[in-house]
Structures are given as structure tokens and as C-alpha cells.
Amino acid sequence: MRLIRHFKYATSSILGVVGLLTLSGNLxxxxxxxxxxxxxxxxxxxISPIPANNSLTESKIELGKMLFFEPRISGSGVISCATCHNPALGWTDRIPRATGHAAQVGERNTPTVLNSGFFAAQFWDGRAADLEAQALGPIEADIEMNMSLDDAITRLKGFKEYQDAFARAYGGDGEKQITPNNVAHAMASFQRTLNxxxxxxxxxxxxxxxxxxxxxxxxxxxxxxxxxxxxxxxxxxxxxxxxxxxxxxxxxxxxxxxxxxxxxxxxxxxxxxxxxxxxxxxxxxxxxxxxxxxxxxxxxxxxxxxxxxxxxxxxxxxxxxxxxxxxxxxxxxxx
CATH class of the missing domain: 1.10.760.10 (Cytochrome c-like domain)
Incomplete structure (x- = not known):
């Protein structure tokens, strides 16, 4: 029986190779x-490179996804990262220049976040070196989401669901883990999966x-x-x-x-x-x-x-x- 199994395996392997060579002769x-x-x-x-100080975990990715689509960390309560980085539009907005808080039109086109974990500089002008450094900028920018980080953190702490999500991602007391650094790291983790x-x-x-x-x-x-x-x-x-x-x-x-x-x-x-x-x-x-x-x-x-x-x-x-x-x-x- 062992010989038969080995023969079947060997025959299957040979036929597989022959099939590959036949079907993919273009190779x-x-x-x-x-x-x-x-x-x-x-x-x-x-998978894009993963920094040593921000391990890629499922709980962190899921938290980052929530934050990416969360409009309540904007001054108006209606703008999220996904507003300009729309999954249905190549993770951008397909308009010449980004429109943000109070319908303000920015100076620059919205770049896609697809494959952004491979970039060695972020933004058109490179003012952020990596995704962690980039993540919080749009929240604070008055022409984009127009919210202070303190207010954004306070708003997130008001939801038990976020307290639980931060606890799953970072351990310990979830409310205490809702910090700007952890927000940035979670959002960066999610963006590293958009390849x-x-x-x-x-x-x-x-x-x-x-x-x-x-x-x-x-x-x-x-x-x-x-x-x-x-x-x-x-x-x-x-x-x-x-x-x-x-x-x-x-x-x-x-x-x-x-x-x-x-x-x-x-x-x-x-x-x-x-x-x-x-x-x-x-x-x-x-x-x-x-x-x-x-x-x-x-x-x-x-x-x-x-x-x-x-x-x-x-x-x-x-x-x-x-x-x-x-x-x-x-x-x-x-x-």
C-alpha cells in the first residue's frame, strides 16, 4: 500500500509538472x-515592510480600519479618512483637489493610500517619513478634518466599543490605551494591508x-x-x-x-x-x-x-x- 501511495504521488507530481509545462509553455x-x-x-x-516598533496584528488592523472610516474624529462629524481615500475610487477621490472641512478645497490632489507602506516618504512634500507619522496630520489639518487631537481622543474614549478595541489591540486598560500614538499606529497598520x-x-x-x-x-x-x-x-x-x-x-x-x-x-x-x-x-x-x-x-x-x-x-x-x-x-x- 505504501508503494502504491508513493507511485500515485510520483505520478501525480510528474503529471502536474507536465501539465504546467504544457499549459504554461509561455514560461x-x-x-x-x-x-x-x-x-x-x-x-x-x-505585504509591505513592517517596522520594528509597530507589529502587524489582526486586532490592531481591525482597530485601524474602524478609525479610518470614523467621521466623528473630524470637526464636522461627517469627514473620515475614507471620505477622500474612497475604496470605490482607487482609494482616492478622483477630483482635482481634495475637498475637506466646510467644503474647503485644498491645494493638492489626494494621493492614493494603496501600497503606501512601500513609500519611504508620505505626502506630496514628504513632510512625514512613514505611515505612523502621517496618520494624525489630516485629523488636525483645518482644511481637512479640522479637529484637535485632544478632542479626537476624548471623543473616542466616550465609546465603550473603542475602549474594548484598544484593549484588544494594546492590552491593559482600554480607555488609557486611547492615545494619539496608538491611534497613529493602528491606522498605519490598517493602511499597510492595502496592497x-x-x-x-x-x-x-x-x-x-x-x-x-x-x-x-x-x-x-x-x-x-x-x-x-x-x-x-x-x-x-x-x-x-x-x-x-x-x-x-x-x-x-x-x-x-x-x-x-x-x-x-x-x-x-x-x-x-x-x-x-x-x-x-x-x-x-x-x-x-x-x-x-x-x-x-x-x-x-x-x-x-x-x-x-x-x-x-x-x-x-x-x-x-x-x-x-x-x-x-x-x-x-x-x-
Whole structure:
């Protein structure tokens, strides 16, 4: 009987390998692009880096999700993080510039929070180094959620459900655990789960040569040969660094407002290209409506070249291949 089981296992394994080779023959031969270009890019992992001071736990993630969707930590009681970072809209708002407290319109476009755990700087101007440092800023900003941290903490402490949730996440007396630091860490933990792996491009990088169309492969090659991935690099396709760019219609001083360094005037963090097809409009002021326009702006301003119509179409097709699997979450029932 043992021999039979071993034979069945061996036969099954051989047939599995043969089936893989037969069904995925596209894995076995180069398509004229993969060998030359695949090593210039990185696959997006399913999990972003986790800092040593903020372990990723289920209870912390669930608490962070509640806080992300909680409008009562805003001055009006109707604005939450999810108001601008809408799961149905690529975790952004798809309007040129964010609208916040009392219908105030901000100076900048809402960046997506998808894959933000891979960024080495947060916000367009990089004023926060990581998600923990970023989390509380929108709550306090008068043009966004417009609430002091003291008031936000007091409001959360008024709900036994939050006291229990903080106790589960951090232990001890739940009410005492409702602190700005713990709020920031929980929200950062939740955002680290909002990743979009397994895009057609990721599957291509891992060897599935049929995952991209011929046009997308041409666009990938042109993207790389143009030097675009000098800045749009790493797993999230951003170097998280700051570059001066003349965006149409923008007078924003960008990184300069943080550093006061003249060289940083009009410099902005390289935006991620992951899911870029669903996170329009584009650039810091949201003044560019389509990918076609955005590609031409980048070609002119950053590369000093003007792409032909067919080249733009190829690059845009490639950018569409960067749309990954969206995170599936259940909107939390709030207290």
C-alpha cells in the first residue's frame, strides 16, 4: 500500500509538472522583451515592510480600519479618512483637489493610500517619513478634518466599543490605551494591508509571458529605454524622492515649504505608478485628466522629449497593466 501511495504521488507530481509545462509553455521561451527588461523592475510583494516598533496584528488592523472610516474624529462629524481615500475610487477621490472641512478645497490632489507602506516618504512634500507619522496630520489639518487631537481622543474614549478595541489591540486598560500614538499606529497598520499584488505586470515579471499584450510590452520597453524607471523604481514604482517639475497650472512650491531650501521649489515626491489607471486625475494639482496627457507632460518636463501618438498609446497600455488586485475589506460597523 505504501508503494502504491508513493507511485500515485510520483505520478501525480510528474503529471502536474507536465501539465504546467504544457499549459504554461509561455514560461519556457523568451518573447523578445522579458530577458532584456524584466530585471529592470521589481515585483510588488503582498505585504509591505513592517517596522520594528509597530507589529502587524489582526486586532490592531481591525482597530485601524474602524478609525479610518470614523467621521466623528473630524470637526464636522461627517469627514473620515475614507471620505477622500474612497475604496470605490482607487482609494482616492478622483477630483482635482481634495475637498475637506466646510467644503474647503485644498491645494493638492489626494494621493492614493494603496501600497503606501512601500513609500519611504508620505505626502506630496514628504513632510512625514512613514505611515505612523502621517496618520494624525489630516485629523488636525483645518482644511481637512479640522479637529484637535485632544478632542479626537476624548471623543473616542466616550465609546465603550473603542475602549474594548484598544484593549484588544494594546492590552491593559482600554480607555488609557486611547492615545494619539496608538491611534497613529493602528491606522498605519490598517493602511499597510492595502496592497495590490498580482497585477498583469507582476505576473509577467514572474514569468507569465502571456500576461501582457504586445502593445503593453512595447510600452514597457519604451518606458524603460526612456529612463522613466530611474524615478519610478522599486516595488511601488516610486523612488519616494523629490523632483522639480513644471506641472501645468500649478504654482505650488512643494517640498520647499518643508525644507525652505531654494533647490526644493516646485519639487514633489515621485507618485507611485501602481494602479495609476484608476487614480486619476494626475499630478500634485490634479490638473491633468488623462494618462495620455500625463505621459506627454512627463516626456516634455522630465525627459525633454515629445512622444509620438503611437508611443503614448503604448506607454499608456503598459501603465494599465500595473493595476493589481484591490484589497477586499468589509466596511466596519462603527459604534
Amino acid at each position: 519556457l521561451a523568451d518573447d523578445g522583451y522579458h530577458a532584456q527588461y524584466a530585471n529592470r523592475f521589481e515585483v510588488l510583494p503582498a 495590490t499584488p498580482n497585477s498583469p505586470f507582476d505576473r509577467y515579471l514572474q514569468g507569465d509571458l502571456a500576461a501582457l499584450t504586445d502593445q503593453q510590452k512595447r510600452g514597457m520597453a519604451l518606458f524603460a529605454d526612456s529612463g522613466c524607471n530611474a524615478c519610478h523604481s522599486g516595488p511601488a514604482m516610486t523612488d519616494s524622492y523629490f523632483h522639480v517639475i513644471k506641472v501645468p497650472g500649478s504654482t505650488d512650491l512643494g517640498r520647499f515649504l518643508v525644507t525652505k531650501n531654494e533647490a526644493d521649489k516646485h519639487a514633489f515626491k515621485t507618485p507611485t505608478l501602481r494602479n495609476v489607471a484608476v487614480t486619476y486625475p494626475y499630478f500634485n494639482n490634479g490638473g491633468t485628466a488623462t494618462l495620455e496627457e500625463a505621459v506627454q507632460v512627463m516626456g516634455k518636463e522630465m525627459l525633454g522629449r515629445e512622444y509620438k501618438k503611437n508611443q503614448v498609446a503604448d506607454i499608456v497600455a503598459f501603465l494599465h497593466s500595473l493595476t493589481g488586485e484591490m484589497p477586499h475589506i468589509e466596511i466596519p460597523a462603527l459604534p
